[in-house]
Amino acid sequence: MQSSTTSIHEEERLKALKSLDILDSQPEKEYDELTELAAYICDAPIALISLIDKDRQWFKSKIGFDACETEREISFCTHAINQTNEIYEIEDASSHDLFKDNPFVIEKGVKFYAGTPLIHHNGHALGTICVIDYKPKSLTDKQKLALKNLANQVVKLFELRFKNENLREAQRNLKEKNTQLKNFAGVVSHDMKMPLANIIVTIDILKRKYNKVLDEAGFDYLNNLKQSAFKMSDYISNILTHYESDEITEKQSKENIDVHELLEDVIELLDVNDNCDINLPADNIQLKCNKTAIEQILLNLLGNSLKYNDKEKIIVDIDVSEDEHYYYFSVKDNGIGIPKEKQKDIFKLFSTVAEKDRRGQKGNGIGLSTVRKLINNLGGTIDVESEKGVYTKISFSIEKCS
Structure with a gap:
């Protein structure tokens, strides 16, 4: 044996x-x-x-x-x-x-x-x-x-x-950490937004109550403080939107959308003056997609076209087309443009290109990263074409819903 x-x-x-x-x-x-x-x-x-x-x-x-x-x-x-x-x-x-x-x-x-x-x-x-x-x-x-x-x-x-x-x-651990980060962002945004709102309201009260006491420098200090509070509030909102982008694309239902109506609704939310022409697509096609996500994407891209523009007359051209499997969008403006060496970085989180926008404010580098994340979740891709001082064209696709 x-x-x-x-x-x-x-x-x-x-x-x-x-x-x-x-x-x-x-x-x-x-x-x-x-x-x-x-x-x-x-x-x-x-x-x-x-x-x-x-x-x-x-x-x-x-x-x-x-x-x-x-x-x-x-x-x-x-x-x-x-x-x-x-x-x-x-x-x-x-x-x-x-x-x-x-x-x-x-x-x-x-x-x-x-x-x-x-x-x-x-x-x-x-x-x-x-x-x-x-x-x-x-x-x-x-x-x-x-x-x-x-x-x-x-x-x-x-x-x-x-x-x-x-x-x-490693993916499970990363997903768990990402969930923890999302939860943290949600808690922080909720806990910080209320104090910031109180600061903004308090500044307005101080300006009204002590308007006869404060000199010009005092008003400037309060205005700067209020502007900083608004900027912080905007920063928190953008961070929260970035980490909620997965939920936007996963949970929101698909809708039938008239593209002209969609763009008109988005433009209404923007601060568009008489010195701006936004040209809608020649063909008014019908979309079936995640409306909330598309609105968020277009609101950000059109907002950038307006903010990062140094021309006396702002011109924005929007184009939408489709084939059997995808919808294709492009937003082209006559703004400040993006240097070639920086174009590959604009969709990275916290990456900024321009020192200041049209109003002298500095961006936080969150918006385009969120846009790319939304587009990727929708089965599409995004690309940039630009010439410094002449134009910027952002093109993206989204997969059609079955």
Whole structure:
């Protein structure tokens, strides 16, 4: 009767096996395809991907075999893992001194076994890919080579699975941190907006109550303080919108929209003076999309066209078209333009290009980042074309709703 064999590096081998986090995992098609191929190539009724744990052998994949695991001390594979990169072959186990009394031989009628070790990148054998038959036989050299090649593919699958699991864990952690950040942004915006509103109201009260006492410098201080409070409030609102953009695209329903009506509604929300011409698309197409998200995108892009414009007469041209799968939008203005070397950065969070807008205010670099996030969530892309001092054209697409 055989006795269980262990390597002098058994502790390190088991550590390598545990690090893969694959024991007792669910069946996976990729491994089953390799065992099927091993059985076919070696003309054997049974093929296994076996992993050798401390006291058991567990099968990641099995063809022609019912059990999910067996005791290690009666396994053929526990011997095979000591044959580094070599096929461990038993042509007739019933006449083999080590296996003739094995329960699989006596009770199941196993005669033939051939297995090749699955070698971890640190050199330890994790288990085997093996084939079993109920009649004595031997593998040809080509079959042995094929079994070794299959073993290499199994190990590559182990490594790929490990990397994918690590990536999924990193994504889960990132999603959790992002959720925490969203919640934090929501709490901060709520807790800060009310005090800021109180500051703004208090400044107006001070200006009215002490208008006969304050000199010009005093009024300037209060006006600067009020402007700073408005800027902080706007900054908080933009941060909150950025982190709520996923919810906007996921939860808002799709609507049938008249593009001219949509643009007219957006323009009404902007501070448009007589010195500005906003030209709507020549064709008034009908959209079916997330109205809230599109409004947010256009409001930001048109707002930028007005704010970052140094011309006496502001001109903005809007174009909308479609094909079978996408809607295409463009917003072109005759504003300050964007230097070529800065164009690749304008959609990054907190990235700003212009020192100040038309009113002398500095942007916070949140709006265009939010726009890109919304567009990406809608299955589209965004691009910029610009010449400094001449024009800027922002073009984007959104995927049509099915």
